[in-house]
Structure formats: C-alpha cells, structure tokens
Amino acid sequence: MGSVLTIASIVTILVPVRARRLAQKNNAPGGIAAHRNWEFVAVGLILLGLLLMGMQSDVLPMLTVQGGLRTLALFVAIGWLVLRRKEKMAAAGMILLPMAAVLLVSSLLEPPHAVATSVGSPFFTTHVALVFLGLGGFALSFALSTLFLIQRRRLKRKQFEDIGQLPSMETLDLLNFRTQCLGFAALTAGVAMGVFLLTQSASGRGLGDITVWGTCAVWFWYAAGLHARVVLGWRGRTAAVFGVVGFGSLGAVLTVVTVVFGGWHGS
Amino acid sequence: MAPEERLIAVGVSHHTAPLEVRERLAVAADSIPTLLTRLRDDGFSNETVLLSTCNRVELYSVPGVRGDANGLARWLAETGGVMGRDVESTIYRLHDQAALHHIFRVVSSLDSVVLGEPEIVGQFKKAYRLSQESNAAGPVMHRVMDRALAVAKKVRTETNIAREAVSVGRAGVELARQVLGSLEGRSALLIGAGDHGKVVARSLLGYGLTEIVVANRTFGNAVNLAQQFKGSAIPLHEVERYFPRVDVVICSTGAGKILIDRDQLAGAVSKRRGRSLVMIDLAVPRNIDPGVNDLGGVYRFDLDDLAQIAGRGKEAREVAAEEAERIVESESERYWRQIMNEVVTQRIGTIVQTADAVRVAELERLRSTLDGLEPDQVAAVDAMTRAIVKKLLHQPLHQVRTWAREGEIESVESLFTAFGTRKEDDV
Known part of the structure; x- marks a missing residue:
C-alpha cells in the first residue's frame, strides 16, 4: 500500500512539470495554472504514505533510509509550495519537483530497515528531523543557485528572450542566502544533537562512521560559504556556485553512505 | 548627372552595418557644420542634412555639380576613415522618390531599432537645425524636411505605433x-x-x-x-x-x-x-x-x-506599423508627384517662354515686311503665330504632364532634353 501511495505521489508530483513543459512548447503559459493543485495532492500522498509506514512499523518512518528519503522529498515539496508564492518562481519547480520525484523513486528501491542505535530516543528523532530540514533548505538553495547561474549566463551572454521568466538576480541571491541560512541553522542544530548522542552512546561510533564525516564535511562547506558571504562579501555567482557544489557533494555523500555503506550510520 | 538624382539619401544604419562600422562613421554634432560647408564648397551637394545617431549615419542631399550617390557614399566612408569595398557595400544609396520614402520612414520611426520609438523625431529636428544654421538647407530640403516631420506627426497620431513602443x-x-x-x-x-x-x-x-x-x-x-x-x-x-x-x-x-x-x-x-x-x-x-x-x-x-x-514587444507594434507604412507610402508618393508636377510646370513654363521668344524674334525679323500691313492684319498674324506655337506645343506638353503624373521620369526627361531645358533650373 505504501509503495502504491509513493508511486501515486510520483505521478502527481510530475503532472505540473509535464504541464509546464507542454505550456512552454505550445507557448501558452497560462496552461500550467490548472495543474497547480496537483502539487498539494502530491504532498498529501507523501504524507499519507509516511503515516502508513509509521503505522506498519515500530519506528518513525524518517529513521529508516526509505522513510528518510520520503521525508526529504516531503520537505522539498513543501519548500517548493512556500517558494512558489514568490513572483516568477515557476522555474524553480522544474528543479525541485523532479528532485522530489527522484527521492521518492530512490525510496522505492531501498527495503525498509531502521538505524541500529538509539532508535527510541527522542533526541535521535529530533537529530534526524533537523538534519532532513537542513537538507531540505540546501535543496531549495540548490534550485535558487541554479536559477541564478542560468539568469546570469543569459544576461552576460545577451540572451534576453526568456529573462523575464525568472526573478531578478538580486531576489534569487537573497533567497539563496536565506535558504542556506535556514538549512545551515537546522543542520548545525542536528549535528550538535548528533554529537551529543555520540557522547552518550556506548557503541564507540563516531570516528569510524562515514555518515558523521560526510555530514561534517557538508557542514564545514556551508559554514565556510556563509562566513565568506557575511565577512568577505562573497555574493552572486560565488555564492551560487557554493550552493550548487555543496548540494552536489551532499547528494554524493547520501548516495555513497546509502549504497556503499548500507545505510546511514551503518544501519 | 543621372536624371533620377534630384534627391539622394546615402548612409548606413543598424540594418546594414554593425556597431563597429557605425561608430566609425558617426559624426559628432560639433563637427557637422564644418562637414556640411565642405560638402557644398567641394561641389558635392547643394543642400545637405546630415543625420548621425547611434543607429544610423545618413546624408540627405540635393547633389551639386560633382555630386552623385556613389561620390557621396565614398565621401561618407572617407570622412569616417573606413575605406574599403566591405564598408562601402554597407552604405545604401537611394534616389528621388525612394530617397523621399526612406526619409519619411526614418522620421516616422519605421526604420528604427525600436519600432515607433520617439527619440528619432528630436534627432531629426536637431540634424535639420544644424543644417539650417550652416546654411546647408535650401528650398528643396526645407520642403522635404517640413513634410517629413508632418508625415511623422500623422503616423504617430493616426496609428498606435508610438503608444505601443517600448522606449x-x-x-x-x-x-x-x-x-x-x-x-x-x-x-x-x-x-x-x-x-x-x-x-x-x-x-x-x-x-x-x-x-x-x-x-x-x-x-x-x-x-x-x-x-x-x-x-x-x-x-x-x-x-x-x-x-x-x-x-x-x-x-x-x-x-x-x-x-x-x-x-x-x-x-x-x-x-x-x-x-x-x-x-x-x-x-x-x-x-x-x-x-x-x-x-x-x-x-x-x-x-x-x-x-x-x-x-x-515588436509583434504588437508591427501591426500598427503596417498602417503606418501605408501612410508613409501614400504620402511619399503623393508628395513626390506634387514635386514632379511643380518641376514639370516650371519647365513647361520655360518651354512656352522659349517658344514665344522664338515667335516674337521671328516676327521682329519680318518687321520690315509686316510694316506694310494694316494694324488689324498685324494683329491677325500675331494671333496666328501664337496659335501655331500653342498647337504645336499642346500635344507634347500634354504628354509630358501625363508622364509626370504616371511617374515616367525618364520619358519626361527625354522630352525636356529634346526641348533643351536644363535640370539645374529645377525646383
């Protein structure tokens, strides 16, 4: 049943993407408006799937790799719903909605199994929730950074046909900064919680855990980027490249940890 | 000078030349009076208006004894210091009605980068003013420029081209x-x-x-x-x-x-x-x-x-531009016909005067013979010679008026050449 709901959510989440593509092809931008409610349906279906997972298992869904990926997809989709309220932000959906769909597809490939330690601890649940919130923030930052780089390229290369379809570069840069701040604050709190759990844990995990090292690398990356922005004034293209590379690295860490090391924290 | 060169427009615009060439040919406003004087003194042009904007450099000229379209095009290239066949090929050369039509299109903003943009009228007026201040605008240019500005006003008021323009x-x-x-x-x-x-x-x-x-x-x-x-x-x-x-x-x-x-x-x-x-x-x-x-x-x-x-935003303005083009086309045709009629009437007057002078001279030559006639007989001879001249001229002059109306300038010129009238006396 959970898988059926996930497949349904993948289909519904891709309806607006397809509608937008068709609208662009037929030069009828108004055509997408009728499909916007599909995004709410998709979020509802993901949420329903997670609830069903929770009811069928002893642990919270997001504590499993499968549920974690779906939780991340949920955060990305909700983030998009918030972001789309801004003017000319439709193009961000073309990045975020397929990204959510990829996360949902990935969750179907992974059999459900919980992390090994501290599963019952509320601290652990908070730690995971905060980390996923952070990742969601970085996903939004990635989409905004990508749009910034596209818009910059168009303006620098004098390709003015579609520049009016995206927000101003200043808006994209500011939103990129805000979503990075949101993601970084959540990740910092999540990592701090994780460090606290490690100190409490008798399992000896930590130095040998690739997830910890990977997360720390991502944290340092974004910390350096935000520090450079605030102190040195790194903005615009530099900040956007930071956002894209940071999220790319994060995706690589998640993939390596899940595929090579069999799950997060060696679950 | 070829018969079709009463009014010439030569120049480059954003349609024919890239920015690099246009900026080489561009003329600063404070250099224009000197150049206009030089054109006249060198015999290239009797009357000239030089329009130099960011998107075009154009000479509107009533050519002088040494002036023709190719000569003016070469002069323009030399002034910009950009000699060469490549550059000269970007310079267009328009004559008479085509030149008039082009001038009307330019000032009506139909040839502008931004269709319907308002700045061109001000630039055109400035170029005309500089020409007047340099004594480079004569009777022909005054009339052409005044009519061009009137046509531009008509286009802007009777079509939506300016309302839709993105400046x-x-x-x-x-x-x-x-x-x-x-x-x-x-x-x-x-x-x-x-x-x-x-x-x-x-x-x-x-x-x-x-x-x-x-x-x-x-x-x-x-x-x-x-x-x-x-x-x-x-x-x-x-x-x-x-x-x-x-x-x-x-x-x-x-x-x-x-x-x-x-x-x-x-x-x-x-x-x-x-x-x-x-x-x-x-x-x-x-x-x-x-x-x-x-x-x-x-x-x-x-x-x-x-x-x-x-x-x-061009698509919306292009619809208005179609109507504007029709106005410019009809105005340039009408005005050119008016100019040609004036020219023809003026030349016909010259021919009639010449013929009458011949008649009077012949009567004068026969004065000794005619002295023996009664005054009413002299008057009858005078009337008869007048009638002969009038009848002889009637058919060719009627024909030349018809050709002028139909725009057959070459036929008109051939006939006038046969009668020996000079084009330099025109307008």
Whole structure:
C-alpha cells in the first residue's frame, strides 16, 4: 500500500512539470495554472504514505533510509509550495519537483530497515528531523543557485528572450542566502544533537562512521560559504556556485553512505 | 548627372552595418557644420542634412555639380576613415522618390531599432537645425524636411505605433531591474548629456531610483542636468570615485572613445563586496570597454542590447506599423508627384517662354515686311503665330504632364532634353 501511495505521489508530483513543459512548447503559459493543485495532492500522498509506514512499523518512518528519503522529498515539496508564492518562481519547480520525484523513486528501491542505535530516543528523532530540514533548505538553495547561474549566463551572454521568466538576480541571491541560512541553522542544530548522542552512546561510533564525516564535511562547506558571504562579501555567482557544489557533494555523500555503506550510520 | 538624382539619401544604419562600422562613421554634432560647408564648397551637394545617431549615419542631399550617390557614399566612408569595398557595400544609396520614402520612414520611426520609438523625431529636428544654421538647407530640403516631420506627426497620431513602443529608456529600466530587483534605494551615475542617457536616467527615476549623480566634461552642463534630476553634479575626472558606490552607470557622451576600461573598473569592483553593477553604454562610439562584462558582478549593456529588449514587444507594434507604412507610402508618393508636377510646370513654363521668344524674334525679323500691313492684319498674324506655337506645343506638353503624373521620369526627361531645358533650373 505504501509503495502504491509513493508511486501515486510520483505521478502527481510530475503532472505540473509535464504541464509546464507542454505550456512552454505550445507557448501558452497560462496552461500550467490548472495543474497547480496537483502539487498539494502530491504532498498529501507523501504524507499519507509516511503515516502508513509509521503505522506498519515500530519506528518513525524518517529513521529508516526509505522513510528518510520520503521525508526529504516531503520537505522539498513543501519548500517548493512556500517558494512558489514568490513572483516568477515557476522555474524553480522544474528543479525541485523532479528532485522530489527522484527521492521518492530512490525510496522505492531501498527495503525498509531502521538505524541500529538509539532508535527510541527522542533526541535521535529530533537529530534526524533537523538534519532532513537542513537538507531540505540546501535543496531549495540548490534550485535558487541554479536559477541564478542560468539568469546570469543569459544576461552576460545577451540572451534576453526568456529573462523575464525568472526573478531578478538580486531576489534569487537573497533567497539563496536565506535558504542556506535556514538549512545551515537546522543542520548545525542536528549535528550538535548528533554529537551529543555520540557522547552518550556506548557503541564507540563516531570516528569510524562515514555518515558523521560526510555530514561534517557538508557542514564545514556551508559554514565556510556563509562566513565568506557575511565577512568577505562573497555574493552572486560565488555564492551560487557554493550552493550548487555543496548540494552536489551532499547528494554524493547520501548516495555513497546509502549504497556503499548500507545505510546511514551503518544501519 | 543621372536624371533620377534630384534627391539622394546615402548612409548606413543598424540594418546594414554593425556597431563597429557605425561608430566609425558617426559624426559628432560639433563637427557637422564644418562637414556640411565642405560638402557644398567641394561641389558635392547643394543642400545637405546630415543625420548621425547611434543607429544610423545618413546624408540627405540635393547633389551639386560633382555630386552623385556613389561620390557621396565614398565621401561618407572617407570622412569616417573606413575605406574599403566591405564598408562601402554597407552604405545604401537611394534616389528621388525612394530617397523621399526612406526619409519619411526614418522620421516616422519605421526604420528604427525600436519600432515607433520617439527619440528619432528630436534627432531629426536637431540634424535639420544644424543644417539650417550652416546654411546647408535650401528650398528643396526645407520642403522635404517640413513634410517629413508632418508625415511623422500623422503616423504617430493616426496609428498606435508610438503608444505601443517600448522606449530605450524602458528597456534600460527592465535590464537594470532584472539584475538589481527593485530600484528603490538605488543610486546611478550619469556620465554625459546624450539624449538616450537622459531618457534612461529619467525612466530609472520613474521606477524609484533614489539618487542620481551627473558627470559631464562641461561642469556647468552637469549642474544644469543634475538640477533637472534633483541630483548632484561632479566633474568628469571624479567619476572613478563613484564606481564602488553606485548601482547603475549610464554613459552617453560624445567623447568618441573608451572612457571606462576594464582595468580601471576592476579595482572598484573589488571594493563593492559582491554587489552587482549595471553599466549601460548608450554612446556611439562606445564609452565603456566591452571587456568590463567579464568582471564578476558587472553587467554591461549597450544600445544593441536595449534594442533587443525593446524588440520583444515588436509583434504588437508591427501591426500598427503596417498602417503606418501605408501612410508613409501614400504620402511619399503623393508628395513626390506634387514635386514632379511643380518641376514639370516650371519647365513647361520655360518651354512656352522659349517658344514665344522664338515667335516674337521671328516676327521682329519680318518687321520690315509686316510694316506694310494694316494694324488689324498685324494683329491677325500675331494671333496666328501664337496659335501655331500653342498647337504645336499642346500635344507634347500634354504628354509630358501625363508622364509626370504616371511617374515616367525618364520619358519626361527625354522630352525636356529634346526641348533643351536644363535640370539645374529645377525646383
């Protein structure tokens, strides 16, 4: 049943993407408006799937790799719903909605199994929730950074046909900064919680855990980027490249940890 | 001189020549009087108007004894220092009705980069004024220019072409906002007092720009302009100090050279802490080194870019332009016919006068013979000779009027040549 709901959510989440593509092809931008409610349906279906997972298992869904990926997809989709309220932000959906769909597809490939330690601890649940919130923030930052780089390229290369379809570069840069701040604050709190759990844990995990090292690398990356922005004034293209590379690295860490090391924290 | 060369238009525009060529051929306003005088003194042109804007350099001429379209085209290329077959091939040459039609289209903004843009009328009036001040505009040019301005007014009032136009100013605003977002709280530096620069600066102020600083070679002009914009004025050599501070730089001077180069700006960019800088170069020749666009956070746009933005609304204006083209076509045809009728009437008058002079001379030659006649007999002979001349001329003159009405200029010219009237006496 959970898988059926996930497949349904993948289909519904891709309806607006397809509608937008068709609208662009037929030069009828108004055509997408009728499909916007599909995004709410998709979020509802993901949420329903997670609830069903929770009811069928002893642990919270997001504590499993499968549920974690779906939780991340949920955060990305909700983030998009918030972001789309801004003017000319439709193009961000073309990045975020397929990204959510990829996360949902990935969750179907992974059999459900919980992390090994501290599963019952509320601290652990908070730690995971905060980390996923952070990742969601970085996903939004990635989409905004990508749009910034596209818009910059168009303006620098004098390709003015579609520049009016995206927000101003200043808006994209500011939103990129805000979503990075949101993601970084959540990740910092999540990592701090994780460090606290490690100190409490008798399992000896930590130095040998690739997830910890990977997360720390991502944290340092974004910390350096935000520090450079605030102190040195790194903005615009530099900040956007930071956002894209940071999220790319994060995706690589998640993939390596899940595929090579069999799950997060060696679950 | 070929019979079809009463009015000539030669020049280059954005349709035929790239910016690099146009900026070489561009003529500064203060050089125009000297060039117009030279054209007349060298016998190239009896009457001339020289229109030099960012998008075109054109000569409208009533040719002199040494002048023809090719000669004027060569003169234009030589003046710009860009000799060569490639450049000459970009110079168009139009004669008579085609030239008149072209002039009407230009001033009606149908040949502009931004269809229907309003600036061309002011530029056209300025070119005409310079020509008048240099005594380079004679009776033909006065009439052509006055009629051209009347046609432009008709086009703007009877069609929607101007209402739908996206001006250069609006295009500048759109590009600045695409980079900077809201213009509220932003500042701009306006260098020079060119028309396009003022238009863009005014548009930016209309969209919430908070502060404007004006710099000009003549400080007094900068002060006057700054007062118009409620901004401040600085001497031209101080502009560099403002690069780290302002958000938009608009350059529109007649300096004819690069005023802001990449290296000069690179230092200022490092002090901006990543803030974007929009640079709008409206001058031809260009004032801002195109290389500044490679600097991080710097976005340089020139007239061609603004034209590209403005061109996006072209479809709507093209509908209005179809009606405008019909007006221009009918007006140029009607006016050319009117000119030709006047020319033909004038020449017919010359022919009739010449024929009558021959008749009178012949009567005079026979005076001794006619002296023996009674006065009523002399009057009868006089009337008879008049009637003969009139009847002999009636058919060819009727035919020449018909040809003139039908626009068969070559036939008209052939007949006039047969009668021995000179074209130099025209108009």
